[in-house]
Amino acid sequence: MTSIGTGYDLQNSVFSPDGRNFQVEYAVKAVENGGTCIGIRCKDGVVLAVEKIINSKLLKPGANKKIATVDRNVGIVSSGLIPDGRHFVSRARDEAASWRSTYKAPIPLAALAGRLGGYVQAYTLYSSVRPFGVTAIVGGWDSEGELGVDGQVGTGPTVGAGGKIAGTKAGGPALYMIEPSGSYWGYYGAATGKGRQTAKSELEKLDLSSGSLSLEAGVKEAARIIYVAHEDSKDKEFELEMSWISSMDGPTKGRHQEVPKDILEEAERLAKKAMEGDDEEETTAPEGETMEE
Amino acid sequence: MASLLSSNPTLASNPSYSFSQAPQNAAAGNREHAFYPYTDNGGSTLGITGNDFAILAGDTRSTSGYSINTRYSPKVFRIGGDDETGEGAHIILSVVGYAADGTALKERLNAIVKMYKYQHGKRMSVKACAQRLATILYGKRFFPYYVTAILGGLDEDGKGALYSYDPVGSYEREQCRAAGAAASLIMPFLDNQVNFKNQYSPGSGVGHDLEARQVTPLPFHEVEQLVRDAFTSATERHIEVGDGLQMLVITKDGIEEKYFPLKRD
Amino acid sequence: MNHLPQAWGRPRDNVYGTYDASYLQPRLPQTHTQSPIVTGTSVLAVKFKDGIVIAADNLASYGSLARFTDVKRLRPFNSRSIVGIGGDVSDMQYLDRLLNSLDVTENYSSTGHSLNAKNLHTYLSKVMYKRRSDINPLWNQMLVAGLDGNDEPFLSSVDLLGTTFSSPTLATGFGAHLAQPLLRKLSDDESKVADFTREKAVEAVRECMKVLFYRDARSLDRYSIAVVTKESGVELKEDEHLEGQSWAFAETIRGYGRTQEV
Numbered sequence: 001m002t003s004i005g006t007g008y009d010l011q012n013s014v015f016s017p018d019g020r021n022f023q024v025e026y027a028v029k030a031v032e033n034g035g036t037c038i039g040i041r042c043k044d045g046v047v048l049a050v051e052k053i054i055n056s057k058l059l060k061p062g063a064n065k066k067i068a069t070v071d072r073n074v075g076i077v078s079s080g081l082i083p084d085g086r087h088f089v090s091r092a093r094d095e096a097a098s099w100r101s102t103y104k105a106p107i108p109l110a111a112l113a114g115r116l117g118g119y120v121q122a123y124t125l126y127s128s129v130r131p132f133g134v135t136a137i138v139g140g141w142d143s144e145g146e147l148g149v150d151g152q153v154g155t156g157p158t159v160g161a162g163g164k165i166a167g168t169k170a171g172g173p174a175l176y177m178i179e180p181s182g183s184y185w186g187y188y189g190a191a192t193g194k195g196r197q198t199a200k201s202e203l204e205k206l207d208l209s210s211g212s213l214s215l216e217a218g219v220k221e222a223a224r225i226i227y228v229a230h231e232d233s234k235d236k237e238f239e240l241e242m243s244w245i246s247s248m249d250g251p252t253k254g255r256h257q258e259v260p261k262d263i264l265e266e267a268e269r270l271a272k273k274a275m276e277g278d279d280e281e282e283t284t285a286p287e288g289e290t291m292e293e
Numbered sequence: 294m295a296s297l298l299s300s301n302p303t304l305a306s307n308p309s310y311s312f313s314q315a316p317q318n319a320a321a322g323n324r325e326h327a328f329y330p331y332t333d334n335g336g337s338t339l340g341i342t343g344n345d346f347a348i349l350a351g352d353t354r355s356t357s358g359y360s361i362n363t364r365y366s367p368k369v370f371r372i373g374g375d376d377e378t379g380e381g382a383h384i385i386l387s388v389v390g391y392a393a394d395g396t397a398l399k400e401r402l403n404a405i406v407k408m409y410k411y412q413h414g415k416r417m418s419v420k421a422c423a424q425r426l427a428t429i430l431y432g433k434r435f436f437p438y439y440v441t442a443i444l445g446g447l448d449e450d451g452k453g454a455l456y457s458y459d460p461v462g463s464y465e466r467e468q469c470r471a472a473g474a475a476a477s478l479i480m481p482f483l484d485n486q487v488n489f490k491n492q493y494s495p496g497s498g499v500g501h502d503l504e505a506r507q508v509t510p511l512p513f514h515e516v517e518q519l520v521r522d523a524f525t526s527a528t529e530r531h532i533e534v535g536d537g538l539q540m541l542v543i544t545k546d547g548i549e550e551k552y553f554p555l556k557r558d
Numbered sequence: 559m560n561h562l563p564q565a566w567g568r569p570r571d572n573v574y575g576t577y578d579a580s581y582l583q584p585r586l587p588q589t590h591t592q593s594p595i596v597t598g599t600s601v602l603a604v605k606f607k608d609g610i611v612i613a614a615d616n617l618a619s620y621g622s623l624a625r626f627t628d629v630k631r632l633r634p635f636n637s638r639s640i641v642g643i644g645g646d647v648s649d650m651q652y653l654d655r656l657l658n659s660l661d662v663t664e665n666y667s668s669t670g671h672s673l674n675a676k677n678l679h680t681y682l683s684k685v686m687y688k689r690r691s692d693i694n695p696l697w698n699q700m701l702v703a704g705l706d707g708n709d710e711p712f713l714s715s716v717d718l719l720g721t722t723f724s725s726p727t728l729a730t731g732f733g734a735h736l737a738q739p740l741l742r743k744l745s746d747d748e749s750k751v752a753d754f755t756r757e758k759a760v761e762a763v764r765e766c767m768k769v770l771f772y773r774d775a776r777s778l779d780r781y782s783i784a785v786v787t788k789e790s791g792v793e794l795k796e797d798e799h800l801e802g803q804s805w806a807f808a809e810t811i812r813g814y815g816r817t818q819e820v
Contacts, residue, residue, distance in 0.1 A: 093663075101659075151651035151655045154626060154629050327593050328590070332719050355723050360735065362725070363728075364725065397720075
């Protein structure tokens with residue numbers, strides 16, 4: 001950063017002569033040190049996973065959740081400043097509720113991502129605020145089934161005006177990542193936080209764009225990727241937290257939920273096994289550190 | 294104010310109000326109501342005190358017009374207790390009239406008595422609670438809690454204390470009080486049996502020479518029987534009274550609850 | 559001295575002239591719902607040994623017009639409670655959305671325990687009492703059926719005035735007059751609930767729906783019925799049809815314009 005020290009990094013919303021907002025770039029730094037988060041968009045659902053570094057043995061295992069639910073069908077996980085992440089989630093919930101009160105239906109993921117992007121972006125515009133110190137991954141499932149509007153009491157006409165069109169396709173999985181600048185993109189696989197480079201290269205190997213990866217397989221891959229990405233900071237213990245959203249006929253029925261304990265443990269077991277396999281191939285020195293909670 | 298006056302030639306050229314209670318808008322016509330925010334859920338309550346106890350009782354019927362909503366809807370409550378069960382309470386309250394207001398009033402008083410304990414580290418006296426209840430009721434003077442309340446407990450000397458209220462908070466300490474649908478049936482009976490009204494010492498004379506029978510606090514078992522008789526009779530004569538009789542008895546040992554069936558017709 | 563307290567402290571008319579209130583806009587009083595428009599009729603519910611059965615027909619009337627015949631008036635809240643709503647249908651829809659948003663926000667805290675039927679009833683009764691106190695009522699009577707905090711059957715009522723009560727059998731509207739006496743014959747005390755089976759309870763409710771269809775002119779022969787138990791949660795059927803109707807008695811009715819044999 002050549003312009004450091006020239007004063008253009010001391011105030012938010014001010015451009016440097018070469019067109020950068022340094023406060024936003026510093027916010028990205030805060031994210032880069034956060035626990036690794038990933039999201040995978042599978043053919044029949046979305047999985048979110050986060051590496052929670054255990055800073056103290058006095059923390060209760062399984063408490064202090066990092067993945068939050070928004071409305072019923074959306075999950076958000078973020079890297080960076082945890083309180084900023086909480087505020088971000090709170091805003092997402094308000095946006096979802098406000099959408100519902102207007103349209104009497106759940107907010108589509110694309111709309112939610114758009115509103116959140118706009119919200120985060122606004123924090124780059126004023127000198128009185130600082131940008132969000134988080135990069136958030138927003139995953140969800142837009143219902144593919146026909147949902148009535150909220151409060152609907154009847155089924156409505158079957159034919160004619162207001163009747164249903166058979167065979168229309170709607171909904172499906174969605175995954176977005178929103179950065180401190182407010183920019184957001186839709187992804188097949190998203191990663192942020194300390195281990196993002198490793199995680200991204202692992203995600204790229206999965207051929208997600210073909211839409212062939214199932215949710216069940218996605219859960220296992222997500223767990224493995226978090227474990228792989230943790231390799232660079234293996235001196236620290238961590239806990240794996242995962243959530244998923246399936247299609248309406250899948251295990252979560254279109255809702256965002258924690259991955260059940262048995263499935264999570266199985267995925268972790270396979271992840272550890274895969275890691276051991278890698279160790280034998282790549283390094284000869286067995287590592288004494290074990291990856292347990 | 295100046296701008297208001299300058300925009301109004303009539304007021305600007307004439308002296309205006311010098312106080313802040315000027316009418317803000319012209320008097321509206323009579324308001325027509327299709328929604329009436331009150332109802333009467335029937336039932337009756339009754340409280341009697343003795344030397345070292347107070348009883349509050351109420352029937353458990355709840356009505357809407359000629360219909361019985363339920364046969365078990367308590368009208369007598371513990372105030373200032375620890376949890377839902379009311380364990381540890383030292384005050385009792387009965388409410389009769391519009392049941393939703395009764396519930397709201399009960400919950401407010403209960404919260405206040407508990408807050409008093411948390412903030413001052415001691416129980417609220419029945420006397421203080423009685424005054425506070427009057428203040429709550431009067432606070433809604435212009436949209437009253439449509440209930441007749443009776444508050445019971447033991448006073449500073451350990452004597453039974455009973456306070457009766459009207460819906461807007463007028464109150465007094467009494468020996469006994471009946472309230473609700475059958476108040477007019479029960480109260481004269483109480484006057485005679487508790488305060489010995491129209492009872493005279495036999496052979497004390499005629500006319501002005503008659504000596505009124507001395508009023509003495511009644512023992513518990515007699516009072517309990519009076520309460521039961523009062524409600525049995527009220528059940529016979531009033532259609533909104535019946536189903537069950539719930540009683541809370543407060544003594545130095547705490548609060549005891551009793552329940553007796555009444556006729557369900 | 560003016561002896562009218564109303565005049566004390568005010569400028570004297572004989573000195574200053576009468577007050578000219580002409581600039582004050584005569585403001586009409588603010589009005590809210592004065593009567594329901596599209597309405598649903600009775601809701602019935604009965605407690606049995608290990609659960610509750612609740613029913614309501616699928617009709618929404620516009621005055622005496624049977625306007626909507628596919629209206630679901632039993633609204634499940636979560637896996638262990640359901641609300642049956644009578645009265646104004648638009649207010650019912652508002653309540654449904656309110657409960658929906660409550661359910662969404664409740665799930666944000668992942669503490670593992672969710673609102674039970676008793677909590678739900680308390681919530682609804684506060685909503686209803688607040689609205690009546692604002693003289694802006696939600697024109698409904700509701701039965702909340704489900705399981706309480708101890709997974710015991712729970713049944714309670716709340717109406718537009720915020721009045722609440724609970725009983726082993728409950729019925730709103732016309733049902734309070736026609737069905738409640740029949741249901742009380744079967745189970746009129748909390749002690750009787752223990753020997754009241756699910757089959758008997760469902761049968762009794764279905765029979766009452768029939769009685770209501772015979773005698774309530776604002777009722778329908780299509781109805782919804784739900785059973786809530788600890789084992790199976792909420793089992794809701796929304797397109798039931800009254801069976802075994804007999805209109806033979808109608809032949810014997812005299813009056814209402816029918817005066818001679820056909």
